[in-house]
Amino acid sequence: MTSLALTHARFQLLETFRIPMALIGSAFFPAASMIFFVVPFVGSDPVYATYATASMVTFVVMTSNLFQYGIGVAEDRAQPWDPYARTLPAGAAPRFAGRILAGLVLMGVSLVPVVVIAAVATEATITVPGLLAAILVVALIAVPFTLMGLAIGYSLPAKAAIVLAQVLFFPLAFGGGLMTAPGSAPGFVETIAPYLPTGAAVRLMWAAVGDFPIQPASIAALVLWTAALAGVAVWAYRRDEGRRFS
Template identity: 40%
Template sequence: MRLALAHARAETLQFARYPAYSLPTLAFPAILMLIVGSPLSRGEPERLLAGFAATALLTVTFFQFGVGIATARTTPWETYLRTLPAGAATRLAGRVLSALVFAAATVAVVVVVGTTVYGAGMAPWRFAALVFALLLGSAPFALLGIAFGYWLPPRAALPIANLIFLPLAIAGALWARPGDIPHGADLASQVLPTRSWIEVLDSIATGDSPLPLHHAAALIGWALAFGALAWWGYRRDEGERFR
């Protein structure tokens, strides 16, 4: 655990000293919320808050995990880390803890905007349940980001992460009411992990519907699939560069 905490501290300081990463990461979801959030906020500010909190976590998992790992894994520092007596699980735990720091800060900015600008509010127990669902629901996307990091070359990681991030957010209804989506697109989006995530978050944030257990089960399935892909990518990278 001490090694994981030390690795997390080093990762966090590295990103914090890089304003080109840290400032856009913190500001992007809240700015996007201010730009496109007004139509969604009418009568449903809690759903707006849940959708953009999920966007904040999606940003961190894709770009800190995906792009960060893809960029770092070919550096001499990463090569050196693999010679130390710390296994992959320890380094991964450090990355997760570091990402949680940025995720908490980014979600906090979204919560401030959602409550002060759009008037979102919920009971403390409901807010705690929403935070819990945000953390658990982000697991498939964190694993997908890790898979990006180990499968994609550094120069391809950022454009491909952007190409996948936007369709997942838009088609998954993170930024729209499901009722506003055309019927065909609504049916197609049901198979996306982001749609399952927002359905779970929406039921908790608004209390308008029971927890959709089939969407919760779908998130577990996505987590297992992306976890297998991430582990396969890690072993493949290790076999190619450290034989």
């Protein structure tokens, strides 16, 4: 299974790297936000620059997985290869594993510009334990957004998936408080942010890189979102499989 998963991951990566604009697009907005909003306004403040970088990292995790899986899966379903591959005796597990591996690689590539800009152009600081904690948090918060993307990709045709992914990403980013420093978002955002997947995720990132307190309510919300999105993703996959092969 491992070799099959790696083969599928290699196939997914080759498809993406053959269209560089798809890769550049996922990293452009967070990198541009760092250059135009973080660097000139809070770049000289170590605390705020660190928190802002954590917010942009969370933004990359959300958008990369939302678009990579939401749009990518929907587009794959429209191709003749997809239903054929799902009839092969290897089953769905290697394809799922390969897609997840490819998505992690692409997410990592998208994170590089944000981290480089923070290191070169801001006073953001992080300790070695903080860096290790941040890497762990990135892996954890990628899960609900991966599931969200899979739920969209297996539920909708490609054109509808593109629209829904585009409609979701900005409200989730703004409502989760990714566009502001901790505690400085508008009142209604501060109220709802801890219970949105983006708000819960960024609070874990803030706690990993700085002195932001861990909020049990946000952790509980992230766990509930992950469970709910896993249920929707499984339902969408089985529904799609039933419609194609029953």
